[in-house]
Amino acid sequence: MRFQIPAESIRTRDVFSYLLDNFDCKVISNEFEIDPARTLVFSHPFDNYLQDAIRKHNINFFYIDNGYIGNHRYKKPWYYRISYNCLQNTRVSTVSTSRIHTLELDDRWDDWNLTGEYDLLVMPLPNKLFTWFGKDYDTWRENTLAQYPDALVRDKPSGRASRQQRFKDILPLIRNSRKVITHHSMAAVEALCLGKPIEILGESAVQHWQNKTKFDRTKMLEHIAHSQFSRDEFADGTAWQVTLEYQL
Numbered sequence: 001m002r003f004q005i006p007a008e009s010i011r012t013r014d015v016f017s018y019l020l021d022n023f024d025c026k027v028i029s030n031e032f033e034i035d036p037a038r039t040l041v042f043s044h045p046f047d048n049y050l051q052d053a054i055r056k057h058n059i060n061f062f063y064i065d066n067g068y069i070g071n072h073r074y075k076k077p078w079y080y081r082i083s084y085n086c087l088q089n090t091r092v093s094t095v096s097t098s099r100i101h102t103l104e105l106d107d108r109w110d111d112w113n114l115t116g117e118y119d120l121l122v123m124p125l126p127n128k129l130f131t132w133f134g135k136d137y138d139t140w141r142e143n144t145l146a147q148y149p150d151a152l153v154r155d156k157p158s159g160r161a162s163r164q165q166r167f168k169d170i171l172p173l174i175r176n177s178r179k180v181i182t183h184h185s186m187a188a189v190e191a192l193c194l195g196k197p198i199e200i201l202g203e204s205a206v207q208h209w210q211n212k213t214k215f216d217r218t219k220m221l222e223h224i225a226h227s228q229f230s231r232d233e234f235a236d237g238t239a240w241q242v243t244l245e246y247q248l
Contacts, residue, residue, distance in 0.1 A: 099226055
């Protein structure tokens with residue numbers, strides 16, 4: 001495969017070195033340098049010119065962002081997810097080798113518990129990720145709040161300083177809920193791991209299991225483990241080897 005990577009992505013992530021060293025890669029800086037024939041690989045920031053080019057030229061892409069499970073143990077993200085032609089890997093495939101052992105679940109795993117005090121509505125930020133879905137945030141928010149008038153609303157804090165606080169706050173909110181409703185938050189994965197049902201309003205790696213309860217979560221964990229990778233696995237090529245086998 002031939003790839004193109006935005007220069008801004010390379011500056012903000014250390015997960016591109018293997019691609020740059022082992023594949024035909026072109027570094028781009030603006031919309032005029034985009035090659036419709038190359039697969040796009042990018043991370044934050046999800047600039048508008050990338051969104052426009054993907055849709056205009058029907059470009060295949062890999063999107064890299066923070067991983068689903070395990071980053072709570074680190075000062076800066078150690079795990080990153082890879083998603084092909086989507087912002088989260090929604091396609092559940094058959095696996096040949098287990099990777100569940102790579103997940104750092106710690107205290108983020110419980111038996112099913114369908115009791116709770118409220119339905120938890122986890123709201124997204126009105127950023128460029130949300131614009132990918134072609135929705136006006138204010139309108140969507142107003143309609144969603146009207147649809148779930150009795151839900152406990154949790155707005156995502158913004159800024160890097162709030163990252164560790166987020167990990168501390170979200171678990172008790174999930175554990176005390178009956179179910180978790182979200183657009184594309186990692187809280188959906190965390191909820192299933194904590195034995196709570198979920199409802200997805202946008203896109204999620206675990207949307208296949210929404211509104212389901214008391215199922216064997218092994219396949220869900222394999223799906224997550226085959227969709228996220230450590231920095232070391234990016235460096236040695238494991239991330240791309242598994243991704244090309246699992247998602248393509």
